[in-house]
Amino acid sequence: MNLKFIQGGVCAPIGFLASGVHCGIRKNKEKKDLALIYSQQRATAAAVYTQNLVKGAPIAVTKRNISDGYAQAVICNSGNANTCNLDGEAKAQQMCDIASAQLGIKNEDIIVASTGVIGQVLPIEPIANAAGILKDSISITGNDDAAEAIMTTDTYSKQVAVEFNLDGRICRIGGMAKGSGMIHPDMATMLCFITSDVSIENTALKKVLKEVVDDTFNMVSIDGDTSTNDMVAVLCNSMAQNEEITVESKNYAVFKEALFAVLEKLSKLIAADGEGATRLIECRVKGAACVETAKKVAKSVICSSLLKAAVFGADANWGRVLCAIGYSKCDIDVNKIDVNFESEAGMVEVCKGGSGVDFSEEKAKTVLLCDEIIINVNLNNGNCCAVAWGCDLTYDYVKINGDYRT
């Protein structure tokens, strides 16, 4: 298809403005902590959320606001998750009221999100006080500031944008995300905001979002911990003036492919920037009897602490791959499994038919010392495949999380 990556993030589609400021939830004045995304037209909206029973208060408010299928803005703070607080929902509602007053839109058209420490009361004053400047600074180049403002322990901001053609109309999808720790999405994931100028019917948007998230964000794990505040929200404001996409229209697949490209890229950016990570691990499973098996095996491998530590040490300890496949609770024949390690430095076969094969440790070291490691698993038992993304387990993960709150 005609799909190309373009510069920018959530402001790449027509009619979207954004901003990000330091409001004071964080002590460090260098770190922005409040973001705003605004669509000039009311947009079709959908979102998926964490499956953790302990849910951030903003999730309840966003769910309510988005229940009619529309939204026009996103307000999000970092530094405090507004979760496990008695006044959580009231505070999340106040954030919507503040944004609504500034933007002159209904407070039911606002998506609200928070990320940071759980269980500390969210101070609303910094947000109220910064609302004016937050609104005044929205612009079509504000996506960088917004993407920065939602970061927690992320070491870089994550933005992607694509452009594609729908029946002669140029359309765009832009996105920004934050990840880093407590990343093991279950249906939804971390925070991710997607904008698009396509026209798409609400049912179709909900369906395509769920489908694409299942194959992208839900295949990422940093540490096996499913966060309380995960959310992926998408706004489509119709300003590209394409014919409205429905579940039945042929352009559903085109939009899905474009959305997949954006979410896959953001997923890899999140995995590569996992807390303390030095390497991206991509596990590609093929030859599975069903997709479910392929997904479970791929996730089991990238979730193994032992495998993650081995990748950090560039140690070709493939037995840990087999071990992780073995406890994935799938019906597989271990005597058929082939495994190899791959990177830009080459490929090294380590296991054939469930048993080890001779390989050059030197070559393996070279392969594993690269920034992006691919673990190829062939179950030789069918035609289904899946990909999952994770990162290595390092000293810095321990350091970052040994004293996160101070």
Place this chain on the structure above:
Amino acid sequence: MNLKFIQGGVCAPIGFLASGVHCGIRKNKEKKDLALIYSQQRATAAAVYTQNLVKGAPIAVTKRNISDGYAQAVICNSGNANTCNLDGEAKAQQMCDIASAQLGIKNEDIIVASTGVIGQVLPIEPIANAAGILKDSISITGNDDAAEAIMTTDTYSKQVAVEFNLDGRICRIGGMAKGSGMIHPDMATMLCFITSDVSIENTALKKVLKEVVDDTFNMVSIDGDTSTNDMVAVLCNSMAQNEEITVESKNYAVFKEALFAVLEKLSKLIAADGEGATRLIECRVKGAACVETAKKVAKSVICSSLLKAAVFGADANWGRVLCAIGYSKCDIDVNKIDVNFESEAGMVEVCKGGSGVDFSEEKAKTVLLCDEIIINVNLNNGNCCAVAWGCDLTYDYVKINGDYRT
């Protein structure tokens, strides 16, 4: 009941001898790598094994040998797991043949086990060559050498023994175990060998072993990785001359309590000596609607990488406890959950009814700086409870596993 911990390990019960030597599977001559346990009488035997689909070859051989409910000796090497090798079963069988020839017992009466690196061919020569000295050195004080010889990255050997009274007969149970990494037992766990001089009928022994393992080893996790070679085997040689225990006899409960004491102690020793660990974490869950929920919640908490890293940093980040409870997939009311942290330095309440309470960070630090941390969770939703054990996540876990094979 009349139960007391006594000195010793697998040689504490009457009629058991053991030894441990360096045979050469490991390069380091200081490190023993071959263990033997021998019962002077043929013993009732039972075992539980890893549920990992990728299973060590010794497990297949042991299962076969023990299928008649009897065994008389255990041979176990460390330094090589004899797993994912084409000739694995043949080699495991050879280990039995070697032990059988030395001890003059049937090779079907031998339990064989291996632990160490997966996927490297097990050299049989070192074992064959050392068999004579291994057999010649068995004695009633050989338990220390045997316990040492099965260690991998363990920093100390793990032995426990108890003495108790069955209708006037003094009986004993002794045990040794190795743990450290790849510890997330699923039905069975790591390697653990239990001896006893009680007389117990085979069905009763199988039943009691499964029951006790479910509440002890299966509630331990070091890193979420279920090993391929886990095994808990128990031999009871009747030499205490008690009346044979059956499932129906009142002494079943007495034996179960004694076995529980041994396995609980070994579980805690394994958790406290998890790879790189500096602290033992015990999560006690009460107020659950059913035992299954209590167990799932307790395990979810001790498995959280984020919580484990926070405990390493003595950081009272209780939000991570709530988060882990939330993704435990249990039907619970998060607004009823109380949490406190406890240790020999005192207790500090951190969460009441699902929301944070004010607490002294200084006091919390003092509590969390101890070697053994208890996380008390009350779900306030029933009368069931469970306990799980784990350890903190440290720099040394990463270090040990970043380059395990060299």
